[in-house]
Amino acid sequence: MEAPPSQPARPALTAADWVLVLCLSVAAAWLGWRVFTLGMADSNLANEDPESALAWRPEHPAALVAAANNAFAGHRYDDSRDLARKAASGYPLLGTAYSQLGQYYDFFHREDDALRFFAIASRLAPRDVPARMYMSNHDMRIGKVDAAFDNIDRVLRMYPDLLANVLPSLVQTSKYPPAQAQLGRLLRSRPLWRVAFLSLLASSGSDPLAIDNIFGLRGGDDPLPAKPPSWTNAANDLSDDQPTGFTEVDLLINRQVADGRWQVARDTWLNSLNKGQRAVVDLLYDGNFVFRPDYHRIPWLGISSKAFGWQLPNDGAGYDATIGPRTRGATQNSLQVIFNGLPVSYSPVQQLLVLSPGHYRVTGLGQAGGMTNEVGLRWTVACAQDNKQMFLQEPEIVLAHSTPFKGDIPYGPFAFEFDVPAAGGTVVQDGTPTLVLKGCPAQWLRLDLGDGLYKGIPLQGGVLFDHLAVEHAK
DSSP: OOOOOOOOOOOOOOHHHHHHHHHHHHHHHHHHHHHHHHHHTSSHHHHHSHHHHHHHOTTOHHHHHHHHHHHHHTTOHHHHHHHHHHHHHHOTTOHHHHHHHHHHHHHTTOHHHHHHHHHHHHHHOTTOHHHHHHHHHHHHHTTOHHHHHHHHHHHHHHOGGGHHHHHHHHHHHTTSHHHHHHHHHHHHTOOTTHHHHHHHHHHHTSOHHHHHHHHHHSOSOOBOOSSOOOTTSSSOOOTTSOOOSOBHHHHHHHHHHHTTOHHHHHHHHHHHOOHHHHTTOSSSSOTTOOSOOOOOOBGGGTBOSOSSSOBOOSSOBSEEEEEEESSTTOSSEEEEEEEEEEEOBOOOEEEEEOOOSEEEEEEEEEEEEEEOSSSOEEEEEEEOOOHHHHHHTOOOOEEEEOOOBOEEEEEEEEEEEEEEOOTTEEEEETTEEEEETTOOSSEEEEEEETTSOOTTSEEEEEEEEEEEEEEEOO
């Protein structure tokens, strides 16, 4: 029996290369096993029982390769090599035979031989995953980052069911500039895995600046589909999908908001608006309710609302919160909240603000009719919390409330004032000064139902608001 080849030392890699190679190698190892199992299912007898197939036909190419795979898995490495050589000799265009030889020599660290056979396999068998991933790792080691990522892209296009195992590895590489450039290049070609990757990248929060950079390099701002893309299509065609009102930038904005990067998120949002929407931007967006929020939640991406602009509740019961004409036939829209006499589970209408420290005034026109609860609805301004604060369950800092709208109040103006504290400032809550160490860099303006204790109690009546504004107060 031929002695196993010796194991020469591997070339030294830079720190950045090691990280990229490690992430990609993890994917390659899994993919190698996965494609082996896929390949074993391609033919009945030849792959399920190659020994029996070879008994019928000793030169059967698929059976020879399957038998070589079985021998390799059973640690009979020389038998594996001999069977693969026999398959390649009898069928010189059989790429999987060369791939099996590549795996043999790679196992014994004969890199020159492994590279030679995997290179042949990648040309003759373009769908062979072990060959593709080996070539990708090799290209990464020698600095051909673009070729390495091209091979990964080809694998994902050919075997989209492998996405769940490969995309996390790509996310891990995204913090390195060479990987960012290549990911941006691939995303601009709009592969089938584009939306899934961007969603995973944004939800990971792995590196805020890297996430910003990759989203900036992706090219365009595509709509988000209501359903996962069909991996059986040759192109990412969304023409048969219902519009959701969300685009990829919403994934980025939601990530920036979750991280407490309020001003960055607002700037990203402002850059995403069209000319008409920008015309109603002030400290408060669209206080005249010109634009109705028109979006539908996307369960598979875990996205249900826009980070900025008016947020209308998409859950709750016992009431309706809508934006529409103030009266029948009117051209001026208003916000209307109507209770229908059923038990209430209330979620507020709200809008996220990014106000610098200072003194402000909220103004508007409002009306209440037949409100049957004693507390009523009232506008509240409170400091927004990021993911870390929510996780630590830090208490909410309320800056101000409006006068409650309850019973019957004729249509007319209302106003209230509040202060946004700087870091280290204080806020008076229920007559008690509260120290605000981190300040209040973002705020919620929301329409609360009293103090939130009326869930489950039937209510009737309603309120109407328009001409809302937030302005600096003297």
